[in-house]
Amino acid sequence: xxxxLLIVLATLATASRVLGLIGLSIVTGWFLGYAAIKDRVFExxxxxxxxxxxxxxxxxxxxIVLIFFVEDVGGKLGVELAADFLIFxxxxxxxxxxxxxxxxxxxxxxxxxxxxxxxxxxxKLINCYIPSSMPRIAANLxxxxxxxxxxxxxxxxxxxxxxxxxxxxxxxxxQELISARDFQLVHFALAVxxxxxxxxxxxxxxxxxxxxxxxxxxxxxxxxxxGRLRLRYSARLSAVMSRAPLxxxxxxxxxxxxxxxxxxxxxxVEEDRGRGRTLRYIRRxxxxxxxxxxxxxxxxxxxxxxxxxxSTLFLSTPSIFLDTAYDYLRVVVITAVSLAIAxxxxxxxxxxxxxxxxxxxxxxxxxxxxAPLYFPLLFFYSYAGVSSVFGAxxxxxxxxxxxxxxxxxxxxxxxxxxxxxxxxEYWELxxxxxxxxxxxxxxxxxxxxFPYLIAGLSSTVNSTWGGLMxxxxxxxxxxxxxxxxxxxxxxxLASFTxxxxxxxxxxxxxxxxxxxxxxxxxxxxRMMDLARTKYVAEEGIYAA
Amino acid sequence: MAFTYENGYTVFDGVNxxxxxxxxxxxxxxxxxxxxxxxxxxxxxxxxxxxxxRLLGKKVFRPIPEIALIHQSIxxxxxxxxxxxxxxSLKPKRVPKEEAxxxxxxxxxxxxxxxxxxxxxxEMSGGMRQRIAIARxxxxxxxxxxxxxxxxxxxELTAExxxxxxxxxxxxxxxTLKSVVLVSHSLNEVLELADLIYVLNGHPASVVGTLRVxxxxxxNPRDPRFLEYLDLLYKYLTPIKGxxxx
Numbered sequence: 001x002x003x004x005l006l007i008v009l010a011t012l013a014t015a016s017r018v019l020g021l022i023g024l025s026i027v028t029g030w031f032l033g034y035a036a037i038k039d040r041v042f043e044x045x046x047x048x049x050x051x052x053x054x055x056x057x058x059x060x061x062x063x064i065v066l067i068f069f070v071e072d073v074g075g076k077l078g079v080e081l082a083a084d085f086l087i088f089x090x091x092x093x094x095x096x097x098x099x100x101x102x103x104x105x106x107x108x109x110x111x112x113x114x115x116x117x118x119x120x121x122x123x124k125l126i127n128c129y130i131p132s133s134m135p136r137i138a139a140n141l142x143x144x145x146x147x148x149x150x151x152x153x154x155x156x157x158x159x160x161x162x163x164x165x166x167x168x169x170x171x172x173x174x175q176e177l178i179s180a181r182d183f184q185l186v187h188f189a190l191a192v193x194x195x196x197x198x199x200x201x202x203x204x205x206x207x208x209x210x211x212x213x214x215x216x217x218x219x220x221x222x223x224x225x226x227g228r229l230r231l232r233y234s235a236r237l238s239a240v241m242s243r244a245p246l247x248x249x250x251x252x253x254x255x256x257x258x259x260x261x262x263x264x265x266x267x268x269v270e271e272d273r274g275r276g277r278t279l280r281y282i283r284r285x286x287x288x289x290x291x292x293x294x295x296x297x298x299x300x301x302x303x304x305x306x307x308x309x310x311s312t313l314f315l316s317t318p319s320i321f322l323d324t325a326y327d328y329l330r331v332v333v334i335t336a337v338s339l340a341i342a343x344x345x346x347x348x349x350x351x352x353x354x355x356x357x358x359x360x361x362x363x364x365x366x367x368x369x370x371a372p373l374y375f376p377l378l379f380f381y382s383y384a385g386v387s388s389v390f391g392a393x394x395x396x397x398x399x400x401x402x403x404x405x406x407x408x409x410x411x412x413x414x415x416x417x418x419x420x421x422x423x424x425e426y427w428e429l430x431x432x433x434x435x436x437x438x439x440x441x442x443x444x445x446x447x448x449x450f451p452y453l454i455a456g457l458s459s460t461v462n463s464t465w466g467g468l469m470x471x472x473x474x475x476x477x478x479x480x481x482x483x484x485x486x487x488x489x490x491x492x493l494a495s496f497t498x499x500x501x502x503x504x505x506x507x508x509x510x511x512x513x514x515x516x517x518x519x520x521x522x523x524x525x526r527m528m529d530l531a532r533t534k535y536v537a538e539e540g541i542y543a544a
Numbered sequence: 545m546a547f548t549y550e551n552g553y554t555v556f557d558g559v560n561x562x563x564x565x566x567x568x569x570x571x572x573x574x575x576x577x578x579x580x581x582x583x584x585x586x587x588x589x590x591x592x593x594x595x596x597x598r599l600l601g602k603k604v605f606r607p608i609p610e611i612a613l614i615h616q617s618i619x620x621x622x623x624x625x626x627x628x629x630x631x632x633s634l635k636p637k638r639v640p641k642e643e644a645x646x647x648x649x650x651x652x653x654x655x656x657x658x659x660x661x662x663x664x665x666x667e668m669s670g671g672m673r674q675r676i677a678i679a680r681x682x683x684x685x686x687x688x689x690x691x692x693x694x695x696x697x698x699x700e701l702t703a704e705x706x707x708x709x710x711x712x713x714x715x716x717x718x719x720t721l722k723s724v725v726l727v728s729h730s731l732n733e734v735l736e737l738a739d740l741i742y743v744l745n746g747h748p749a750s751v752v753g754t755l756r757v758x759x760x761x762x763x764n765p766r767d768p769r770f771l772e773y774l775d776l777l778y779k780y781l782t783p784i785k786g787x788x789x790x
Contacts, residue, residue: 423617423619425615425617425619426619426621428584428589428607428613428615429613429615429619431589431606431607432587432589432607432608432609432611432612432613433609433612433632433633433635433636433684434607434608434609434636435635435636436636439635439636443621443624443632443635444621447621447623534622534623534664535622535623536622537621537622539622539665539666540619540620540621540622540665541617541618541619542617542618542619542620542665542670542673542674542697
């Protein structure tokens with residue numbers, strides 16, 4: 001087949017894979033979210049599961065899942081399912097949680113109306129719950145699409161032991177082209193990917209705009225019924241479309257009591273009771289099936305490991321801790337640099353509408369362009385200069401750079417959105433009392449942006465770890481060169497996987513997952529609670 | 545002064561207002577007449593399309609601490625206690641912390657919030673939050689206080705209580721404040737508080753009348769003179785085309 005055509009088809013295949021899985025996440029989220037608000041038991045399980053899995057980076061459980069799909073399912077289907085699973089887990093948690101939260105914050109009065117008319121299950125979903133979830137879905141489309149694309153190079157090409165597997169898509173095609181040293185086609189492929197990203201970003205913008213205008217309660221964005229794609233208009237309103245749902249949500253959370261099913265759902269009439277019980281069994285059945293799948297996975301891993309292997313694994317645990325510490329240090333450095341840039345450039349952009357109009361769409365497109373795809377080229381062109389400056393730390397620099405490219409945009413957007421959401425009255429007050437930039441930052445802006453930053457950082461953790469995993473162990477990154485660092489758990493896991501050392505991969509992943517969950521419980525969640533209870537700027541504006 | 549929006553709509557034209565020492569000036573008018581815009585022009589937050597603002601003869605180009613704005617939506621910072629909220633306006637002046645705290649406590653006492661210094665705004669009622677906003681504005685040693693419908697988000701009883709105290713709070717020997725400009729659409733409110741009332745009306749709006757209120761404080765809304773003033777204001781707000789009242 002013509003190479004150029006192949007590249008175009010591969011790009012379309014990748015885009016379809018990512019978008020299809022986002023679609024699947026949305027549809028499943030609608031039903032599971034509804035099940036969650038109707039049943040306490042299922043709700044507890046569902047929310048806890050999302051919270052735990054959201055905080056565990058995709059890359060930690062990917063090796064295990066990969067082996068399951070490749071060995072147990074096998075063939076091309078197994079490889080395709082492995083790729084799909086990785087992308088699905090990258091996009092799904094945000095969307096499921098967003099839909100659940102949207103359902104929970106449907107105004108009480110609206111729920112009473114649909115209960116009043118005694119609409120059926122689908123009637124309630126179609127007329128009330130699904131429309132209410134649209135703004136949250138729109139807000140999550142950008143990060144989800146970017147997350148999905150981020151993993152295309154890892155998901156489409158992977159190796160277990162000496163065997164390499166690949167699923168058709170632009171990620172695998174570019175890898176092949178790099179191995180074949182066909183740089184002209186590599187450039188073409190990157191350009192096609194670029195066109196696709198630009199098109200997709202603009203389409204998502206337009207979609208979000210329509211969704212916000214139509215489905216956000218009490219929105220000031222005018223409703224549009226028909227008409228051509230208005231690129232300039234949609235670009236100018238980028239702030240509104242991505243910000244409004246979040247802002248509105250905070251307003252709803254503040255002003256409207258979140259209802260629980262017990263409070264507002266009237267007691268069913270006698271003939272409905274049997275059906276209600278059946279539905280409850282179905283919901284709990286779904287929870288049981290998911291739980292069983294997790295338990296089965298754990299059991300299979302444990303039973304396949306002999307006693308001597310267990311002792312080796314336990315002995316290797318201290319070095320896993322050390323490597324994890326190295327990676328956390330990298331995460332801290334990357335986050336600090338991202339924050340420093342975001343809080344200066346992000347502030348400048350937010351307060352300069354002209355710059356904002358040009359820069360935000362540009363950054364949005366760049367953020368959707370998966371860093372692992374263009375990173376080999378960046379490596380190739382900069383290697384000579386970077387190695388002459390950093391010497392022995394060249395590999396470290398590139399690992400941090402890839403981690404930064406995977407993280408920065410999210411931090412930047414979180415900060416920018418936070419600044420844009422600052423109440424107008426705060427701006428006037430800061431001007432009025434004559435605050436300078438550091439004072440504005442310290443006393444008003446950083447506290448106001450804090451909830452956005454924490455939410456942003458907790459959802460970027462996946463990409464940061466993903467960036468580290470790719471960067472710390474990247475054989476033949478470009479032109480026969482390798483990118484390795486001596487310390488770092490992500491690199492260690494990747495190298496275990498490529499050597500087929502499955503028990504080590506599983507143990508390392510498990511230890512890391514436990515650390516991440518503990519970190520999430522004892523740090524991230526506390527920070528989020530603090531943000532919710534103390535740093536909601538909208539609560540500082542009292543309007544009856 | 546005149547102000548025209550970007551879309552070419554002139555909201556008011558030929559407006560001239562002034563205020564003097566120990567004077568509370570009110571600007572009244574129907575909704576959409578540009579009262580809040582005019583107040584923001586007076587504070588240097590917006591530039592007029594035509595005309596200028598002067599404070600003691602000097603041109604005002606931008607917001608300055610000498611002219612403090614109290615918002616219609618009550619503004620406090622939820623992550624700061626009442627005391628910290630008030631101390632905020634002293635930060636740009638680099639006042640030492642102990643001194644700033646002393647001033648802030650004094651201002652909170654002045655607005656009747658003694659004993660509530662360590663509470664967060666969320667733990668307070670709307671009226672108390674507005675008192676914090678007033679204390680914060682006063683702590684910056686302003687000469688002019690601009691108040692944009694400061695009672696509109698309070699319930700009637702709270703608003704009435706605060707109105708009763710406002711004059712003594714503001715015109716007090718302990719503070720530097722010289723004058724207050726109040727925007728409101730409540731005629732009772734401005735009659736209760738103001739020394740001088742400017743009435744804005746028309747399209748584009750202009751000052752259709754000025755009214756000097758010559759009554760002792762506290763003013764009783766049932767007083768026949770109060771009602772006379774009220775009738776006058778109503779008359780100004782439903783003017784015969786082209787006629788101007790003085």
